Amino acid sequence: MTVYQYLNGADWRNIWVVGDLHGCYSLLQSKLAAVNFNKDEDLLISVGDLADRGKENVACLSLISEPWFRVIRGNHEEMMLDALVNHRDAGLWRMNGGEWFFTLDDADKTRVQRLLPQVAALPLIIEVEMPLGRYVICHADYPAEHYQRDQPVDEERVVWSRERIAASQRGHRKAISGADAFVFGHTPVAVPLHFTNQFYIDTGAVFSGTLTLMPIQGSEAQN
Numbered sequence: 001m002t003v004y005q006y007l008n009g010a011d012w013r014n015i016w017v018v019g020d021l022h023g024c025y026s027l028l029q030s031k032l033a034a035v036n037f038n039k040d041e042d043l044l045i046s047v048g049d050l051a052d053r054g055k056e057n058v059a060c061l062s063l064i065s066e067p068w069f070r071v072i073r074g075n076h077e078e079m080m081l082d083a084l085v086n087h088r089d090a091g092l093w094r095m096n097g098g099e100w101f102f103t104l105d106d107a108d109k110t111r112v113q114r115l116l117p118q119v120a121a122l123p124l125i126i127e128v129e130m131p132l133g134r135y136v137i138c139h140a141d142y143p144a145e146h147y148q149r150d151q152p153v154d155e156e157r158v159v160w161s162r163e164r165i166a167a168s169q170r171g172h173r174k175a176i177s178g179a180d181a182f183v184f185g186h187t188p189v190a191v192p193l194h195f196t197n198q199f200y201i202d203t204g205a206v207f208s209g210t211l212t213l214m215p216i217q218g219s220e221a222q223n
Helices: 025-034 057-065 075-084 090-102 106-120 155-160 163-169
Strands: 004-008 015-018 043-046 069-071 125-130 133-138 181-184 193-195 198-200 213-217
Touching (some): 057 069, 075 155, 125 213, 163 193, 163 198, 181 213
Parallel strands (some): 181 198
Antiparallel strands (some): 015 213, 193 198
């Protein structure tokens, strides 16, 4: 597993970050069509949690192989790997939406199993350098007060922690230095939240039908 992955925004025309998919493949496709996403020129970055709870889990996991798509490891990818690769805690995954895998036919199970090495290799943190600034994408949190590429971090907190968003919602808000903006998923919110230089974009697509695409480069991005 790579902890940090660096992307040069100049390699794409437009870049979006998408909230937790949880098996909502058709909803994602409709959102991409609405913004005229061009798979030859644009990039989509996912905050993780591609599968579980929704109905189109194999299709969402297969996005890992698309050249126009990047994704970080979320806690649901962690639970999948624990169950299918490390052969532990399958019960935890099943209780949290992983039951779909055990009901697949043999062909789809094989498709998922062939993707597992790519899932295991997913980074925990993606840094994107663009004219608008440096954006850092993590699943749950960047557990430090200052961002620096390749500095050690608590990997469990990157994919599981809700401490920062809980503190921000209570009014205890503090910017993370070292980058211009941080984008997180993991914690479902009714609408995207913005605290200091932190954005939370998991709008609970599998529950609410609302999937957030946040533009970070291109004509729709905030200047």
